[in-house]
Amino acid sequence: MSDIRHALLRRDPLSAAKEVLYHLDISLGSALQSASGPASGLEKSTVDLVEEFIFHIHPHYSVFICITLNFINCSYAVRQVIFSALFSLQGNKADESRMAMLSKLVSMAIAVCRVPILECAATWLQRTHSAWCVRLARALVDDYCALVPCSIATLQNICSASPRFCCQLITAVTALYDFSSDELTPPPALLEMVVGWIAEDPRLLLLTFINTPLTSSLPIGCLEVTPLMGLLRWCVKAPLAYQRGQKLSLTNNQAETDKGMGCEELYSKLHLSILQVFLMLQVHLTEQNLFGRLAVLQVESAAALIEEVSRLSDELNPLHAANQIQLALDRLAQAVQVAMATGALLCTRVLVFLFVHFLLQLVMSGPVVSPPHGSPFQPSPYTYVHPARPSPLSPLSSAHAALSPLHTHPALSPHRPLVPHSTHSSLGSHAFHPAAVAFPYRPIR
Template sequence: MSDIRHSLLRRDPLSAAKEVLYHLDISLGSALQAPGGPPALEKATVDLVEEFIFHASRERSGPPKRMSCVQELQLLEIMCSYFQEQSKDAVRQLIFSALFGLQGNQADDCRMAMLGKLVSMGVAVCCVPILECAAAWLQRSHAVCCVGIARVLVDDYCTLVPGSTSTLQQVFSASPRFCCQFITAVTALYDLSSEELTPPPPLLEMVVGWITEDHRLLLLTFLNMPLTSPLPLGCLELTPLLGLLRWSIKAPLAAQRKRKHGLTNGQPEAEKGAGCEELYSKLHLSVLQVFLMLQAHLTEKNLIGRLSVLQVDHVAALVEEVGRLGEELNPLNAANHIQLALDRMAQALQVAMASGALLCTREDLRMLCSRLPHNNLLQLVMSGPVQQPHAPFQPNLYPHIHAPRATPLAHPAHVISPHSFHPAIGFAYRPIR
């Protein structure tokens, strides 16, 4: 590797970076065909990538080398062209992982900055190979890093340049897999805990439009993830369903909090708020419909009662957020908004439990929601049909639940009790506006 490095030092920065990409392509492409799969990347190769692509200093105390803006743009074009021209998806994924897999050192900041710019360029030129590689990266990387990439895209296409959202919107038809991971990342970024963490209207409109056009978009990662593969620690959720529920349920409270703080003044802002309320209502209905679609997939794979798509502890955290936000508002002035949020929560809990996405008993549900303000629909959901003591079991109320597997699933799951919701129970619902 020392000979390669000395040869690269005599080249200009762009030529050296291109040569490192060529070296990676040859070495990893050959290793991919070897028995047992590709080996781990050698440290010497990692050092070459960091020095000649990300321009990190070889001395730990030394500052990183800086490229001019023109050189950086040219380097991004070289990367974009490489991924576009490489015909083998497995090789592309390996090279992408070799370039942007975090190593836990100072070069990681350069990696993340370059990755954000490369994905943004991939969106701008609609480069499907980069978007597909980025989708896989988002699926296996830590949520904090994924949120950073999502923030870059939101800034570039939804905040800084008005009207540029249409460029990001076209990605829907090019790479639905990337869109699914992007939605999951932005729901982790924006949790409506503050005005700064509320999704901007262009982003909200785009996400709702995607989901309305094709509900299956939210389930792409879940359906393509082998159940035997454990999820990496700290990664994003398998679906953005929980994050989108947080948006639709907390939206009325967040809007009232904004009015309380006097952040909206005048008719134009009021009209914008009304438009967002309509979008959140559409989002709520779409999420409920996705839960019903999910029921069919769980039934087909014989996973009803054995695989929890929504984790109880995550739902408990959402319930706590809603309760805390409701307490911050004046109940006398925000009663309608609080009731709207609780109505949506009740509907979401009912449909999620009835579809098998949330494994939770009625007793657990009562405990979760015990501190929330009174809501008629929520009380109805928590009560439901009651099996009388010593009475014969009624299959129409509590249908048979399959026994758990002898080998536990990779994803967390537990068997629900006879007093749980089950998808065979019929229910009527309508979206709460």
């Protein structure tokens, strides 16, 4: 191997990189044809050649062309193994060079629509730690949304060429933009592109989940198997995050308000698409005899989202952000209820009760002054559970129906007599205390 290294040192960088890739192709091709396969990995000498002559040198654009051309005549299995050998992180100094070259390579593959590289990048995104996946997603968003905004159309057209890559890219960008700060709010162009992808074909969000064998175990810390939870986080936290991002000055405040109102229709459309995907997922789980046995959304992720919503709500003034808090809670409750009904989220009865109880407590929290002991309960001026148009999918709607006072209804037909009610307490005609009324819980079967 030392002879090969000395021979490579006498070559120019491009010629040396071509020779190393050719040697890598031959080695991995022989390993795939053998009985043992490439499971044992590359020899250390081969890894050293790859790091020295591909990653330690200044990465030339011609090296990317060389890698692209090298993939033309390779089979799918050989391409995947070569890509993994080149860009699997080793925990050494070459990792930064690997990420820099990978970002440029994938960005170039998007520009020239090189599907083999995009398919390899999709596998890389599925098996690599989420921290590195987020770095790749940030680089691609910078290239196609920030540096040259008009180039977003090039990235948008990739969905028809490599939907698997787009599915993994959506998962990565939802992990990147988590609304934890104003800088981590998805750019409007990126949001519009993702919503357009999903509206055109909602099944895009389930590609990785459907094509991943149940017996395969993904590395610890990798991205979620579907982008559903990340997109749900976008829909739920967006109203609160945009409200938080408003500036103090009138001009900036108006600009931020217009930005939030402009994106609100996109988030509503995205929320509807997520509910539709849950229904599609129910069909798939039923056909595969996995309904009630395999959770797509993790309870821990749902609990973390509830905590994030609670924290954001505490940061806002409930009197000035009542509509935003109500919208976030409605979306969260709708999504959780549909996810449970379709088998995407598996919860025990205790967890369901605690979840609904927490939602009610969150809605009821606010600037309420407790009345003196023994005095009637006085309602707060903050309308907690009185949305203008409550959604029929939201459990908060049923809670509102159970907790609100009785209204006058049309008389029933004679064959359905009214059942006499017990005497009500001395509360006012428009007052109610949620702690004194049991929540009507019916488990979803």
